Amino acid sequence: MPVTLATDTVKITRERKFGYVVPALLLIVFFFIVPVTMLLLRSVLEPVPGMQNYAALLGSTTYLRVFLNTFLVAGVVTIVSIFVGYPVAWLLAIMPEKWSRIVLAIIILSMWTNLLARTYAWMVLLQRTGVINKTLMALGLIDKPLALVNNLVGVTIGMTYIMLPFVILPLMGVIRSIDPAILRAAALCGAGKLQCFLRVLLPLSLPGIVAGALMVFVMSLGYFVTPALLGGTSNMMLAELVAQFVQSLVNWGMGGAAALVLLVVTLTLYAIQLRYFNPARGK
Amino acid sequence: MLLDFDKLGGLKPLLTVLVVVVCIFLILPIVFIAALSFGSSQWLIFPPPSWTFKWYQDLFADPRWLFSALTSLKIAGIVTVLSVVIGFLAALGLNRGSFVGRDFLRALFLTPMILPVVVLAVALYALFLKLGLAGTTIAFVIAHLLIALPFSIISIGNALDGFDRSIEEAAILCGASPWEARLRVTVPAVSHGIFAAAVFSFLASWDEVVLAIFMASPTLQTLPVKIWTTLRQDLTPVIAAASTLLIAFTILLMIVAALFRKGRKA
Numbered sequence: 001m002p003v004t005l006a007t008d009t010v011k012i013t014r015e016r017k018f019g020y021v022v023p024a025l026l027l028i029v030f031f032f033i034v035p036v037t038m039l040l041l042r043s044v045l046e047p048v049p050g051m052q053n054y055a056a057l058l059g060s061t062t063y064l065r066v067f068l069n070t071f072l073v074a075g076v077v078t079i080v081s082i083f084v085g086y087p088v089a090w091l092l093a094i095m096p097e098k099w100s101r102i103v104l105a106i107i108i109l110s111m112w113t114n115l116l117a118r119t120y121a122w123m124v125l126l127q128r129t130g131v132i133n134k135t136l137m138a139l140g141l142i143d144k145p146l147a148l149v150n151n152l153v154g155v156t157i158g159m160t161y162i163m164l165p166f167v168i169l170p171l172m173g174v175i176r177s178i179d180p181a182i183l184r185a186a187a188l189c190g191a192g193k194l195q196c197f198l199r200v201l202l203p204l205s206l207p208g209i210v211a212g213a214l215m216v217f218v219m220s221l222g223y224f225v226t227p228a229l230l231g232g233t234s235n236m237m238l239a240e241l242v243a244q245f246v247q248s249l250v251n252w253g254m255g256g257a258a259a260l261v262l263l264v265v266t267l268t269l270y271a272i273q274l275r276y277f278n279p280a281r282g283k
Numbered sequence: 284m285l286l287d288f289d290k291l292g293g294l295k296p297l298l299t300v301l302v303v304v305v306c307i308f309l310i311l312p313i314v315f316i317a318a319l320s321f322g323s324s325q326w327l328i329f330p331p332p333s334w335t336f337k338w339y340q341d342l343f344a345d346p347r348w349l350f351s352a353l354t355s356l357k358i359a360g361i362v363t364v365l366s367v368v369i370g371f372l373a374a375l376g377l378n379r380g381s382f383v384g385r386d387f388l389r390a391l392f393l394t395p396m397i398l399p400v401v402v403l404a405v406a407l408y409a410l411f412l413k414l415g416l417a418g419t420t421i422a423f424v425i426a427h428l429l430i431a432l433p434f435s436i437i438s439i440g441n442a443l444d445g446f447d448r449s450i451e452e453a454a455i456l457c458g459a460s461p462w463e464a465r466l467r468v469t470v471p472a473v474s475h476g477i478f479a480a481a482v483f484s485f486l487a488s489w490d491e492v493v494l495a496i497f498m499a500s501p502t503l504q505t506l507p508v509k510i511w512t513t514l515r516q517d518l519t520p521v522i523a524a525a526s527t528l529l530i531a532f533t534i535l536l537m538i539v540a541a542l543f544r545k546g547r548k549a
Contacts, residue, residue: 020376023369035406091298094288110309112533116510117526121312131329180286222399239401259402
């Protein structure tokens with residue numbers, strides 16, 4: 001008899017539980033879904049109902065230049081992060097723990113350091129009279145200082161710095177989960193190093209690479225702070241455009257339209273990642 | 284072979300050099316800022332002509348820096364408490380509930396984390412303007428809570444996944460009320476998840492810039508907003524001093540987290 005009683009009690013505690021998610025749900029509905037929807041509605045309602053904001057946004061070379069900047073920077077940052085991050089993640093996955101612990105501590109420290117502090121550091125390092133220009137000139141590699149800041153070069157360097165940990169850490173996990181015996185088998189079957197890499201290691205880690213690349217690309221598209229500080233006013237990116245429409249121009253219609261473009265691109269890429277490259281899928 | 288550190292052959296020095304270079308790249312700006320904050324050059328010349336504490340004195344002499352740090356601390360503190368409590372409840376519901384749309388809700392709760400934060404910032408700014416809440420502490424807390432909550436739900440959710448809930452049921456069978464069992468059995472058992480949730484929530488608010496820029500008013504600024512507005516004017520070494528203190532704080536937090544993990548293993 002006590003056994004029946006026990007299952008009954010357990011059954012009661014297992015039912016429903018919807019009430020627990022209500023506070024979080026209220027927060028999300030009132031301060032996330034409602035305001036974002038309102039903002040997007042303004043893009044087709046202000047100043048007058050219609051699609052004129054989108055026509056203006058997509059029909060002007062000034063704004064197309066912003067889109068181009070955004071995709072260019074996000075693309076270059078993604079490619080560089082993957083090409084540099086992959087070998088680092090690879091070695092990190094297999095190196096003795098006493099060393100990998102130090103490298104990981106450095107990666108996490110850089111990741112956790114305040115974003116503005118990091119961006120400030122790059123503003124100082126990359127400026128005309130900064131250490132990097134001075135070192136290059138002292139080495140005789142250049143005659144006059146390179147313009148490394150207030151342009152897309154500066155933005156790309158600063159963003160790559162921020163994104164590298166986001167590539168290295170997940171890729172390290174992916175490579176660690178590959179069974180070394182598979183590579184030993186490939187080597188035993190006569191595959192050379194290059195063949196082992198191209199036909200075994202790389203394909204096995206490809207889902208991690210694509211997932212990491214998509215994540216970095218999406219994050220870079222919507223970045224605001226680093227492009228604003230390292231890029232200067234003439235090299236605007238999409239997130240800055242949204243902010244500028246709202247803050248300086250008080251043009252909510254255009255701001256909403258630019259926000260919608262950013263949102264649609266982000267969510268589409270995110271959906272692709274979830275659908276095809278989710279590392280957690282099948283767990 | 285390629286996954287055996289000792290059998291990498293010629294690749295080993297190549298990859299090692301790359302890792303060292305990347306480590307230098309990652310640590311360089313941090314070390315550099317710390318060094319410059321003690322340098323005497325107003326124009327951040329490196330190496331500095333001489334060493335000084337002037338920038339730290341300037342930093343502490345200006346009450347606006349201290350006030351903005353206190354504002355950050357207050358907002359991050361409130362956000363941490365709310366995020367952990369609401370996150371714990373939500374994780375419990377998502378983890379154990381059997382209601383319709385549970386997976387959808389889980390995805391919905393995590394969306395603020397993946398959405399470009401500038402979109403959320405602009406949308407909230409418009410809403411708070413309408414509600415007359417722009418530039419208030421409440422606006423700050425709500426904005427930061429939205430991006431802190433996903434961290435709590437993930438951290439506490441993961442901890443709950445690893446917790447054998449029959450232990451909680453045993454407590455109920457022994458006469459505890461469901462909430463008594465939860466508070467005295469489940470909460471201690473998932474304390475590492477709650478701790479992680481608290482740390483991430485605190486950092487999410489403390490370091491947040493974009494939402495804060497839109498929520499701030501001339502009289503209510505968090506530390507990142509103060510750094511942002513100062514940076515837009517010039518590259519004064521006072522920011523190097525403020526950044527160095529922030530970095531020191533981060534390292535302290537890392538050490539605490541590491542000790543906490545060690546303590547759990549022992």
